[in-house]
Amino acid sequence: MREACDATARGFEAVVADLPEAVRRGRGERWVEGVFGLHARHAGNGVGYDSICASGDHANTLHWIKNTGDVKDGDLILVDAGVEVDSLFTADVTRTLPVNGTYSPAQREVYEAVLAAQEAGLAAAKPGAKFSDVHAATIRVIAERLHGWRLLPDGVDVEATLDPENGQFHRRWMVHGTSHHLGLDVHDCALARKEDYMDAELKPGMIITIEPGLYFKADDELVPDRFRGVGVRIEDDILITEDGNENLSASLPRDPDDDRDVFLEVKAGEGGEESALFAGDLARMYLRYAERVGWRTEIVDASPSDLGGYKDVRIAVSATGTPGPGEAPWARLKFEAGVHRVQRVPVTESQGRIHT
Secondary structure: OOHHHHHHHHHHHHHHHHHHHHHHOOOHHHHHHHHHHHHHHHHEEOOOOOOOEEEHHHHHHHOOOOOOOEEEEEEEEEEEEEEOOOOOOOOOEEEEEEOOOOHHHHHHHHHHHHHHHHHHHHHHHHOOOOOHHHHHHHHHHHHHHHOOOOOOOOOHHHHHOOOOOOOOHHHOOOOOOOEEOOOOOOOOOOOOOOOHHHOOOOOOOOOOEEEOOOEEEOOOOOOOHHHHOOEEEEEEEEEEEEEEEEEEEOOOOOOOOOOEEEOOOOOHHHHHHHHHHHHHHHHHHHHHHHHHHHOEEEEEEEOOOOOEEEEEEEEEEEEOOOOOOOOOOOOOOOOOOOOOOOOOOOOOOOOOOOOO
């Protein structure tokens, strides 16, 4: 599962780096689907399920797998995708991204509500809790936000809408469960009996998703204009541990205030120390590039090499400078020592792409 989540993260990084192409070419949802599918097929057996690449109002169709729409500047794109590795285990991750790299105030408002709901679910996911406790925690936050926005019917408060018999008004905008088991199937053990699933106790070694969302259709006249057409889901793959949980897909950012784009990784790999040293030289070259265009850089994790420099290094960049023509502030850069391959470089159109 770790391998599947890591491969999925690399697929998402490739998608984000190629979003300008998705916008430029038209029918960009298919472009996004294709980019992720290429990485999934190369990294493992393929995609674990039909990828959802839903831009704009398409994000409000729960399982939008047609992927026929354009990807437009100013829209959000919801990407729900996972790599199935050769062992047949699959990841299942969702991120909702601003196509141009910046959330509008309304998009951010909805996104932060969903993120708060997911954080509540993460806090509830621990051994001894019921599987259904995770949904209860997340949906309470969703109900609170909807009530705060005055979207629930008059006289209906949070407790009233959470009533399973006479409430559930919030389900107009959060139409699915929060979690499912994950492993050899994207909805693992989906046909299990209720007492073995929804009402069962979470135990160490189980892996579940946590994926709240809010979906405001473009023609929904019950919501303010600013929310119409905005759909957000955030999904991560969570391992239940002895003392809580571990987010296996945490390498993909969720926090909209995290302005660090982890854009460079050096791993010693099979090339050993000399290979790592060479890759470190490449890393320094691109650090100089980042400095030249005015981006802040920070080494967030590093292991020294016996030959000098770094054996394993992760460098973060805050794209606060002014990018040149054709540059994308969110572009990722990845080095694999022993292979020495640059997957994507944030460079100008005149420079083209560099492969070493």
